[in-house]
Amino acid sequence: MRILVTGGAGFIGSNFIHFIIENRPTWQVVNFDSLTYAGNLANLEKVAKCKNYMFFRGDISEPADVKAIFSESFDYVVNFAAESHVDRSLYQPDVFVKTNVVGTQCLLNHALEGGVGRFLQVSTDEVYGSLGPEGLFQETDALFPNSPYAASKASADLICRAYFKTYGMPIIITRAGNNYGPHQFPEKLIPFFITKALRDEPLPVYGDGLNVRDWLYVRDHCAGIVRVLEAGRAGEVYNIGGENQMTNLEITTQLLEALGKSKHLVHFVKDRPGHDRRYALDCRKIENELGWQPEMEFRAGLKKTIEWYITNKKWWHDITSGEYLKFYELHYRDRK
Numbered sequence: 001m002r003i004l005v006t007g008g009a010g011f012i013g014s015n016f017i018h019f020i021i022e023n024r025p026t027w028q029v030v031n032f033d034s035l036t037y038a039g040n041l042a043n044l045e046k047v048a049k050c051k052n053y054m055f056f057r058g059d060i061s062e063p064a065d066v067k068a069i070f071s072e073s074f075d076y077v078v079n080f081a082a083e084s085h086v087d088r089s090l091y092q093p094d095v096f097v098k099t100n101v102v103g104t105q106c107l108l109n110h111a112l113e114g115g116v117g118r119f120l121q122v123s124t125d126e127v128y129g130s131l132g133p134e135g136l137f138q139e140t141d142a143l144f145p146n147s148p149y150a151a152s153k154a155s156a157d158l159i160c161r162a163y164f165k166t167y168g169m170p171i172i173i174t175r176a177g178n179n180y181g182p183h184q185f186p187e188k189l190i191p192f193f194i195t196k197a198l199r200d201e202p203l204p205v206y207g208d209g210l211n212v213r214d215w216l217y218v219r220d221h222c223a224g225i226v227r228v229l230e231a232g233r234a235g236e237v238y239n240i241g242g243e244n245q246m247t248n249l250e251i252t253t254q255l256l257e258a259l260g261k262s263k264h265l266v267h268f269v270k271d272r273p274g275h276d277r278r279y280a281l282d283c284r285k286i287e288n289e290l291g292w293q294p295e296m297e298f299r300a301g302l303k304k305t306i307e308w309y310i311t312n313k314k315w316w317h318d319i320t321s322g323e324y325l326k327f328y329e330l331h332y333r334d335r336k
């Protein structure tokens with residue numbers, strides 16, 4: 001099997017490549033990534049010399065780059081490449097549309113020409129919009145995205161659907177909850193707060209801290225993607241959730257307890273505009289059809305994640321001293 005992984009230098013993509021090298025050792029893996037601020041080849045140091053792994057630098061929204069990669073054929077394409085941070089999408093929505101919408105369409109075009117066995121689009125529960133206190137998102141629900149990030153991902157999902165319906169391309173979409181684990185860029189809630197707490201800096205919690213997310217350990221997500229890739233039905237959507245709904249405040253409290261830090265580090269800040277209240281996924285389809293279930297219990301996953309950030313201080317020191325996180329900090333300051 002030859003698999004093209006786009007965005008493989010980012011958080012989930014790099015965990016996915018490690019997962020494939022360990023669990024599908026006969027597969028040839030090609031990682032195609034433009035290395036934005038979120039892409040980091042240090043995430044792939046352990047596999048860089050493997051004979052069945054190769055890296056190409058390229059942009060999914062640049063037709064020449066994509067055409068070049070599709071000069072070879074692939075059994076599978078998994079598209080992780082994206083601008084992925086909601087907060088940034090409030091300030092730079094154009095970048096999100098270029099990568100997430102135009103980029104996905106560009107990939108689809110060349111994958112269609114090249115003939116691909118399966119194209120898996122990695123999407124998010126954020127496309128469904130926001131839930132009230134009750135209920136779960138089903139795969140058949142209408143899409144009501146609220147942030148530029150969610151709207152760009154929803155647009156990509158719709159283009160994928162159109163390529164399946166119009167051209168009969170074997171496309172599958174997965175929609176996952178909030179991931180956590182090693183290699184996550186420290187602008188996202190869990191690594192942001194771990195790295196701040198380790199420096200005894202205040203943890204800026206949005207609004208009342210009661211927004212709910214469904215937290216999924218990244219390796220469970222990777223296992224779910226492989227299951228869908230190998231056994232899912234073309235043209236279908238599969239939710240992949242951790243079946244673990246928690247408020248941001250609960251996450252923050254557990255994290256401070258696990259680190260032995262004071263709860264006085266919690267610092268409430270002005271809420272994000274358009275901040276969705278609750279996401280929660282109904283995962284019966286992937287469970288019943290494909291036999292996948294999340295395995296990692298949240299406390300154990302959080303412990304592993306914290307240990308990784310403690311052991312890999314250089315990894316995040318290199319990032320947190322860079323310009324990109326400063327951009328982010330600036331916007332946080334604006335809203336305090």
Ligand SMILES: NC(=O)c1ccc[n+]([C@@H]2O[C@H](COP(=O)([O-])OP(=O)(O)OC[C@H]3O[C@@H](n4cnc5c(N)ncnc54)[C@H](O)[C@@H]3O)[C@@H](O)[C@H]2O)c1
Pocket residue numbers: 006007008009010011012013032033034035036037038039040058059060061079080081082083084085099103122123124125153175176177178179180184185
């Ligand atoms: N992180 C989550 O909790 C989560 C949840 C559900 C779905 N997703 C989806 O999973 C995918 C991966 O998310 P992540 O958290 O690993 O993101 P990430 O930001 O950590 O990584 C994105 C990767 O894509 C690369 N990239 C960005 N623009 C590119 C372009 N134009 N061409 C080629 N490569 C490009 C970056 O260099 C980076 O390596 C995204 O599609 C995201 O929408 C993420």
